Amino acid sequence: MYSKKELEFDCPNCRENSTIVRGELEEVATDAVVVTPIKVFEDGEFQYGDEESLAGVIRKHQCSICGYVLRKKNGDFVVEQHEVFEWLKEHERERREEGECNQTRRRILTI
Numbered sequence: 800m801y802s803k804k805e806l807e808f809d810c811p812n813c814r815e816n817s818t819i820v821r822g823e824l825e826e827v828a829t830d831a832v833v834v835t836p837i838k839v840f841e842d843g844e845f846q847y848g849d850e851e852s853l854a855g856v857i858r859k860h861q862c863s864i865c866g867y868v869l870r871k872k873n874g875d876f877v878v879e880q881h882e883v884f885e886w887l888k889e890h891e892r893e894r895r896e897e898g899e900c901n902q903t904r905r906r907i908l909t910i
């Protein structure tokens with residue numbers, strides 16, 4: 800069966816600071832409508848069910864640990880899905896190139 804490979808989010812800021820735990824990619828939206836079912840009891844107690852949020856306005860994408868915000872080359876926030884996809888692809892490529900550099904360096908060191 801064909802299974803899709805997830806693009807890895809490797810936060811550049813966490814990586815630079817050699818943090819062992821890397822953050823996950825988060826979408827930050829504002830102006831979302833949050834709908835929560837409630838139950839009200841005779842003693843005045845309120846019980847809240849699972850909330851469901853309905854489409855807000857996506858403002859940015861960030862690292863869940865350090866809050867590093869993804870930006871486009873012109874400095875604007877990465878907002879659209881295709882921009883997130885491009886950012887991840889771009890940084891995956893950069894990482895691969897860096898990895899190759901490190902390997903070369905290591906090879907030189909061992910000689």
Ligand SMILES: [Zn+2]
Nearest residue numbers: 810813862865
């Ligand atoms: Zn981070």
